[in-house]
Amino acid sequence: MNILADRAFKGLEIDDHRSHLVKYSGHFKGYNANAKYNSDKVEFNLSREWKRIDDDIQIGLIQSLIVKILKLKRKKTSQMEMYENFMKNLSKYAKKHEFEPELEESFNRVNERFFNGLMDKPNLVFASESFHKLGSYDYSSDTVYISTIFQNIPDEELKILDYVMYHELLHKKHSFNVKNGRHQSHTKTFRDDERKFGETAEQELTNWLRKKKLRKWKFW
Numbered sequence: 001m002n003i004l005a006d007r008a009f010k011g012l013e014i015d016d017h018r019s020h021l022v023k024y025s026g027h028f029k030g031y032n033a034n035a036k037y038n039s040d041k042v043e044f045n046l047s048r049e050w051k052r053i054d055d056d057i058q059i060g061l062i063q064s065l066i067v068k069i070l071k072l073k074r075k076k077t078s079q080m081e082m083y084e085n086f087m088k089n090l091s092k093y094a095k096k097h098e099f100e101p102e103l104e105e106s107f108n109r110v111n112e113r114f115f116n117g118l119m120d121k122p123n124l125v126f127a128s129e130s131f132h133k134l135g136s137y138d139y140s141s142d143t144v145y146i147s148t149i150f151q152n153i154p155d156e157e158l159k160i161l162d163y164v165m166y167h168e169l170l171h172k173k174h175s176f177n178v179k180n181g182r183h184q185s186h187t188k189t190f191r192d193d194e195r196k197f198g199e200t201a202e203q204e205l206t207n208w209l210r211k212k213k214l215r216k217w218k219f220w
């Protein structure tokens with residue numbers, strides 16, 4: 001019998017007479033886990049990382065596995081919520097330090113040229129999902145997303161990518177501009193800063209998009 005597993009079943013108000021085991025294993029990556037069961041026992045296998053995590057969050061994980069095994073619908077305990085929050089924040093944290101090499105090179109060029117190399121490197125990620133968005137900056141995870149339309153861009157067109165990178169980095173730079181609790185996106189100071197890239201940059205981007213037949217694409 002295992003205390004955590006027993007508490008998990010109890011919290012779900014399930015009377016389960018099989019023996020319950022929890023094993024920590026080095027075979028899993030990160031925070032993975034699974035459950036195996038037969039008529040005599042239910043065995044929960046958790047990655048070793050879980051050992052140092054709060055009991056309630058572990059119980060939430062075990063309950064999530066039980067809910068899956070028993071196909072229970074609409075069962076949600078406070079521990080399951082804690083577990084889900086834990087995983088959500090974890091993925092945010094795990095996303096830290098993601099740099100696509102092409103974007104990193106672009107960031108380095110822009111950082112040297114416009115920020116004296118002083119800007120802190122955000123996460124730099126290609127966003128394949130972005131719909132008609134050239135790029136965006138996510139404050140909460142400090143991530144610049146750049147559309148995959150800029151992937152493998154030829155050398156002579158790198159300026160276009162750099163311009164989009166610059167625009168998104170300005171969002172990072174201006175991210176302290178909060179008015180009435182909302183971020184001010186394209187303020188006048190933002191636009192003034194943006195023009196420092198070159199008076200013709202915006203037109204060049206528009207032409208490039210037109211050439212690629214990407215008329216609807218916009219900055220975020």
Ligand SMILES: [Zn+2]
Nearest residue numbers: 167171219220
């Ligand atoms: Zn923008």
